[in-house]
Amino acid sequence: MRKTLLAIENLKVYYHTGRGVVRAVDDVSLAINRREIVGLVGESGSGKSTLGYAIVRLLPPQGKIVSGKIVLDGKNLLKLSLSEMRKVRGKEIGMVFQDPLTSLDPLQKVGDQIVETILEHVNISKKEAYDMAAKALMEVGLPPDRLDSYPHQLSGGQRQRVMIALATVLKPKLIIADEPTTALDVIVQDRIMELLASLKEELNTSIILITHDISLAAERADKIAVMYAGHLYEYAPSDEIISKPLHPYTQGLIQSIPDVFARKEIKEIKGNPPDLVNPPSGCRFHPRCPYAIEKCMRKEPAMIRINENRYVKCWLYA
Amino acid sequence: MAALRTYIIVRTLMTIPIVFTLLTIVFIILRVMPGDPITAMVGMKAPPEYIERLKEEAGLNKPYHVQYVNYILGIIRGDFGRSLIWGKRPVLAEILDHLPATIELTIFGFIVSIIIGLITGTVAGVKCYTKVDTTLRLYSIIAYALFIPWLGMMFQLIFGVYLKILPIGGRIDPGLTVGWNTVTGLYVLDGIITGRYDIVLNALQHLILPSLTLGIVLSGAYTRLVRANMIDVLSQDFIRAARARGLSELKVLRHALKNAFIPILTMMGLQFAILLTGAVLTETTFSWPGMGTFLLERIKYVDYTTIQGTIVFFAIFVSVVNLVVDILYALIDPRIRY
Numbered sequence: 001m002r003k004t005l006l007a008i009e010n011l012k013v014y015y016h017t018g019r020g021v022v023r024a025v026d027d028v029s030l031a032i033n034r035r036e037i038v039g040l041v042g043e044s045g046s047g048k049s050t051l052g053y054a055i056v057r058l059l060p061p062q063g064k065i066v067s068g069k070i071v072l073d074g075k076n077l078l079k080l081s082l083s084e085m086r087k088v089r090g091k092e093i094g095m096v097f098q099d100p101l102t103s104l105d106p107l108q109k110v111g112d113q114i115v116e117t118i119l120e121h122v123n124i125s126k127k128e129a130y131d132m133a134a135k136a137l138m139e140v141g142l143p144p145d146r147l148d149s150y151p152h153q154l155s156g157g158q159r160q161r162v163m164i165a166l167a168t169v170l171k172p173k174l175i176i177a178d179e180p181t182t183a184l185d186v187i188v189q190d191r192i193m194e195l196l197a198s199l200k201e202e203l204n205t206s207i208i209l210i211t212h213d214i215s216l217a218a219e220r221a222d223k224i225a226v227m228y229a230g231h232l233y234e235y236a237p238s239d240e241i242i243s244k245p246l247h248p249y250t251q252g253l254i255q256s257i258p259d260v261f262a263r264k265e266i267k268e269i270k271g272n273p274p275d276l277v278n279p280p281s282g283c284r285f286h287p288r289c290p291y292a293i294e295k296c297m298r299k300e301p302a303m304i305r306i307n308e309n310r311y312v313k314c315w316l317y318a
Numbered sequence: 319m320a321a322l323r324t325y326i327i328v329r330t331l332m333t334i335p336i337v338f339t340l341l342t343i344v345f346i347i348l349r350v351m352p353g354d355p356i357t358a359m360v361g362m363k364a365p366p367e368y369i370e371r372l373k374e375e376a377g378l379n380k381p382y383h384v385q386y387v388n389y390i391l392g393i394i395r396g397d398f399g400r401s402l403i404w405g406k407r408p409v410l411a412e413i414l415d416h417l418p419a420t421i422e423l424t425i426f427g428f429i430v431s432i433i434i435g436l437i438t439g440t441v442a443g444v445k446c447y448t449k450v451d452t453t454l455r456l457y458s459i460i461a462y463a464l465f466i467p468w469l470g471m472m473f474q475l476i477f478g479v480y481l482k483i484l485p486i487g488g489r490i491d492p493g494l495t496v497g498w499n500t501v502t503g504l505y506v507l508d509g510i511i512t513g514r515y516d517i518v519l520n521a522l523q524h525l526i527l528p529s530l531t532l533g534i535v536l537s538g539a540y541t542r543l544v545r546a547n548m549i550d551v552l553s554q555d556f557i558r559a560a561r562a563r564g565l566s567e568l569k570v571l572r573h574a575l576k577n578a579f580i581p582i583l584t585m586m587g588l589q590f591a592i593l594l595t596g597a598v599l600t601e602t603t604f605s606w607p608g609m610g611t612f613l614l615e616r617i618k619y620v621d622y623t624t625i626q627g628t629i630v631f632f633a634i635f636v637s638v639v640n641l642v643v644d645i646l647y648a649l650i651d652p653r654i655r656y
Contacts (some may be wrong), residue, residue, distance in 0.1 A: 058561055090564030097562075102555040105573050107651055117563040150652040166563060 002074065005011030005206050006032040006055070006174060011068030011207050013047070013054045021278040024050040024063070026230040031305065032174075037200060037207045039238065041216025041253070042227035045273055052176045052210045055087050073173060076121070091121045091209040094205075096196075098179040100159035104151040109139075110162045111147025114169055121170055137162070139202075140195060157188035164195060178210045193220050215257050218242045225307070226250050229274050229284040232303070236310040246312040248289045283315065291316060325648050333641050340633040341393060345386055348626055355622035356609030359402060376402060376623055398627030403619055411610070418503025419489055420608035423532065423600065424593040425524050430533025432586070435540020440575065442541065443548025454541060462538030470531040470603035477527060485524050487605035494520055529605040533599050536589065543585055547578035580651055586642030591636040 015027035025047040032038050042048040055058050055070055057077065070077045077088060089095075092144055097103040098250040105113060114133035115126065122129075134144035140161040151159055160180060167175055177196060181189035197220055200207055217224050217238065224241045226234040228248065234247040245251045252269035271288040274280050280287050293315065301315045330445045356372045357364075373379045376399070377388055392399065398409040442454040446520035479485035484492075490505055494517055506525070551557065551574045560570045598610035605611075611627075616624045648654045 056562055058558055086564045086566065088564070089562055095559070095562040097559055099555060099556060105556045105560065105577070106653060107576050108573070116565065116569070120565055120569070121562070150618040152653050163559075166559075 002032050002080065004031050005034045005036075005073060006030075006208075007069070007071040008051070008055070009069040011051070011054060011070065012066040013050050013059065013063060014066050015050075015060075015063045017277070022275060022276045023230050023279065025054060026279075028068075028227075028230075028232045029230060030225055030235065032206050032208065034173075034206055035200065035204055036223060037197070037209055037221040039214075039221030039224040040208055040210045040227065041212070041214045041217050041224055042296055043212055043273060045229075045276070046093060046227040047230040048210050048212075048227045049178055052178050052208060055174075055208075056087075056093055056095060057085055057174060072095050087121065090117055090167075090172075091170045092173050094170070094175045096160070096175065096177040096180045098169045099183045100156065100163045101151060101183075103163060104159060105153055108150075110149055110154070111143040112150060114147070114162075117166055118169060130171060132144070133165075136244065139168070139199070140165045140230050160184060160188075160192050161195065164192070164199065168199055168203060169206075173204070173205055175200075175205050175207045176210070177207060179212070180209070181216070182211075182213075185303050188262040189216075196220070226253065229278055229279060231284055231313060232310045233285065233314070236306075236312075240310065246306065246310070246314070246317060247285075247314050248291050249285050252288075283313075322648060325654070326645055329644050329648075330641060333637050335369060337634055340637065341390065341630060342386075342631060344626065344629050345389055348622075349382060349385075355620060356402075359620040359622065362560055363433050371642050374403065375400075375406075393630060398630060400622040401616075401621055401624045403616075403621050403624075409624050410631070412624060413609070413628060413631050414503075415593075416607060416609050416612040417594075418500075420594060420597070420601070420610065422489075422504045422506065422521075423525065423528055423597060423606055423608060424590065426529035427532030427597065427600070428586075428590060428593065429535065430529050431536035431540055433531060434537035435544055436575075438537070438541040439544020440548055440571070442545040443552065443578075446545070446549050451545075455545070458538040458541035458545075458630070459543070460538070461534050464538075466531055466535055466597075466599040467603045470527070470534065470600065473527045473531055474604075484527055486527070487524075489524050489607060490521050528600050528606060531603070532593075532600045536593075539585070540582070543582055544578065548574060549580055551578045576650070580647065583643060583646060583650070589634075591639040594632070594635060594639075615618065 007028045008028060012023070013029045015022040015024055018162055026135050028047075028051060030038075030051075030203055040048045040051065050059065052064065053063075055072075055077065057065070059065070065078060068078070072088070072092065077085065080088065104110065108116075111130065111133050114136060115129045118124070118129040118132055119126070124132075130147070133147055137144050137146055140162050142158060142165070146154070146158070146162070148217050151162070154162065160183075164180075167177075175196070182195065184192060187299050193216070196207060196209075199205070209217060209221055214224070214226075218241070221238050224234075224236065224238050225232055226241075226247065228249050229282070234241065234245070234250045236246075241250060242254060245254050252267070255267040256269060269288055274284055274287070280297075282298050283289070283292075283296045286292040289296065295315050300314075301313050301318065303311050303313045304317050305311055306317065354369075356369050356376065356378065360369060360372065370379070377385060380388070396410060398413070400406050400408055401412060416608050438454045438457060442451045445451050446448045474486040477484040496513065498512070498517065501511050502508055505521035506518055509515060509521060554577075557570060557574055564575075594609070597608075598614060600606065601610035602614065613625070614627055616628075
C-alpha cells in the first residue's frame with residue numbers, strides 16, 4: 001500500500017469570468033498521506049475551496065481545470081469519465097460542507113438522503129441500506145430515530161452530524177471538509193471537530209480540512225498547507241508551522257490569531273489580497289511582505305524543500 | 319403525520335370565513351353598482367308594473383338586510399337563485415349544465431401546458447445561457463403573446479380545413495350522444511365508464527385543438543417560471559452536495575425539480591381557478607359549450623341573478639382550489655406543516 005493517498009501535481013484551475021481569467025489555483029502540488037489530517041488554510045479567495053472542489057471535479061461551470069494531475073490511490077481523477085467520477089464521489093471521497101442547512105435537501109427526510117447515497121453506490125436492499133444509515137447516525141452520535149427527521153427539525157450541530165454521516169457512511173478514503181464548523185457556535189464546533197478526528201481513526205481515512213482559521217487547523221491537523229492568492233506557500237507539520245513559521249505570510253497569519261489570555265496586540269497583515277485576474281509579478285505576496293527584496297518582484301519563487309516534511313515557497317530560504 | 323392532519327383540518331376550517339367574506343363582498347358590489355338590473359334588462363320602456371313584478375320575483379324589492387340573509391341562507395341550502403330569462407331555471411342547474419365542458423377543456427389544456435412548460439422550463443434551466451435556452455425563452459415569449467383566437471383559427475385552418483383530420487368545433491358529434499346518459503358530464507370519463515369507446519375517441523378528437531390552443535398559450539408562462547426556479551434551485555448548496563455524494567444527474571434533477579415545484583404549484587392553483595371561470599376566448603373560438611360561452615351570453619342579456627350566482631359559485635370554487643393547493647404544499651414541503 002502506498003503511503004501517499006492523494007497527490008496533486010501542478011494543478012491549475014482557472015475561472016473564466018467576464019473580467020478575464022481568474023487564476024484561482026495556480027500550479028499547486030500537494031501530497032497527502034493516509035490517515036492524515038491536512039489543514040488547507042488561507043483567506044477568502046486564496047483558492048483553498050477551489051482546490052477542494054477541483055479534487056471531486058465539482059467546480060462551478062465557469063471554473064476549468066487547466067492542467068495538472070490529481071491522483072487518488074494511484075488513479076488520476078482528471079482522466080476519469082463522468083460516470084467513473086460519480087463512483088468516486090461519495091464512495092471514495094466524502095464531502096462535508098460549510099452550511100449543513102442548505103446542504104441537505106429540505107424536502108427529504110435525512111434517512112432517505114443517506115439511503116439514497118448508499119443505494120447509488122452499493123448493491124444492497126433498501127432494508128439493509130436503512131440499517132446502514134441508522135448505524136451511520138449512531139456513529140456520529142445521533143439516535144437512529146433521527147432518520148425520520150427533516151433537516152429543519154434538527155439543530156445546526158445535528159445537521160452537521162448528518163452531513164458527516166452522509167460523507168462517511170461508505171467509508172471513504174478521503175474526506176474533504178469545507179469550513180465544516182464555520183456556521184456553528186464555538187462549543188458545537190469543538191464537538192464536530194472531535195467527531196471528525198475520531199472518525200478518521202475509526203475509518204482510517206485522510207481528511208482535508210479547508211478553513212480560514214489557522215488555530216483550528218493547528219489544533220486538529222497533522223499538517224498545514226497555507227495558500228495565498230492561488231499559490232501554495234508553505235506546507236509543514238502543524239506543530240512546526242505554529243512554533244516556527246517560515247513564510248512571512250504564515251508568520252503574519254499566526255500573529256493575527258487573537259489570544260484571550262495573553263492580551264497581546266493582534267498584528268494584522270497590511271494590505272489586501274491581490275486581484276487574481278491580474279496578479280502581482282513574481283511572488284504574489286510581495287506587495288504585502290515586510291521582507292520583500294527586489295528579486296521577489298521579478299521572479300516567482302520555487303517550492304523549496306527544507307526537510308522531508310517541510311516546504312516553503314519563498315526567496316528568503318533559497 | 320399528526321401535524322399534517324391538524325394542518326389540513328385548520329386550513330379547511332379557515333376556508334369558511336374566507337368564503338363568507340367573499341360572499342359578502344359580492345353582495346355589496348352588486349348592490350352599490352349604479353342602475354337597477356331589472357330595468358337594465360327589460361329596458362326603460364317596459365311597464366312599471368312588469369318591472370315591479372320581476373323585482374319581486376328576484377327578491378330585489380326587499381330591504382338590503384333581508385336580501386342579505388335570504389342570499390346567505392339560499393347559498394347554504396345550495397340555492398343560487400333563478401335565472402331571470404327564458405325558462406327561469408335555477409342558476410345552479412344552469413351552471414352544472416355548462417361546467418363539465420369547461421372542466422374537461424381546462425383539464426386537458428392544463429395538462430398540455432404543464433407538460434410543455436415543465437419540459438421546456440427544465441431544459442432551459444439546466445442549459446441556461448446556451449442557445450437551447452435562448453430558443454426556449456423565445457418560445458415562451460411568443461407563446462405567451464399569442465392571441466388565442468388567432469392560434470385557434472390557425473389550427474382550425476390547418477388541421478380542420480386543409481388536412482381535414484380534426485373537427486374544428488364543438489365537444490362531440492351530435493349523433494353519438496343520442497340515447498346516451500352521461501354520468502359526470504365529462505365525456506371522456508363517461509365514455510370510459512359506460513364502455514362507449516367510440517365516444518371517448520370522438521370526444522378526444524374534439525379536445526385536441528382547443529386544449530392545444532389553450533395549453534400552448536399558457537405554457538409560455540410556465541416555461542419562464544420553471545426555468546427561473548430551476549436556475550435558482552440548481553445553484554443551491556444541496557444540489558452540489560447531492561452531486562458530491564455521487565448521485566446521478568437524473569437523481570440530482572429530481573431533487574431540484576421537487577424543490578422548484580412549490581412556486582410553480584402556486585401558479586398552477588391560480589391558473590386552474592381562473593381557467594375554470596371559462597377560458598372565454600378558447601371556448602368561443604371552438605364553439606365550446608362551457609362556462610365562458612354561457613357567461614358571455616348571460617352578460618349580454620343582463621341576466622342579473624345568473625351572473626351573481628355564477629360569481630358566487632366561482633368564489634367558492636376558487637377558495638376550494640386554494641385549499642387544495644395549500645394542502646398539496648404541506649404534502650410536498652414538510653416545513654409548512656405545523
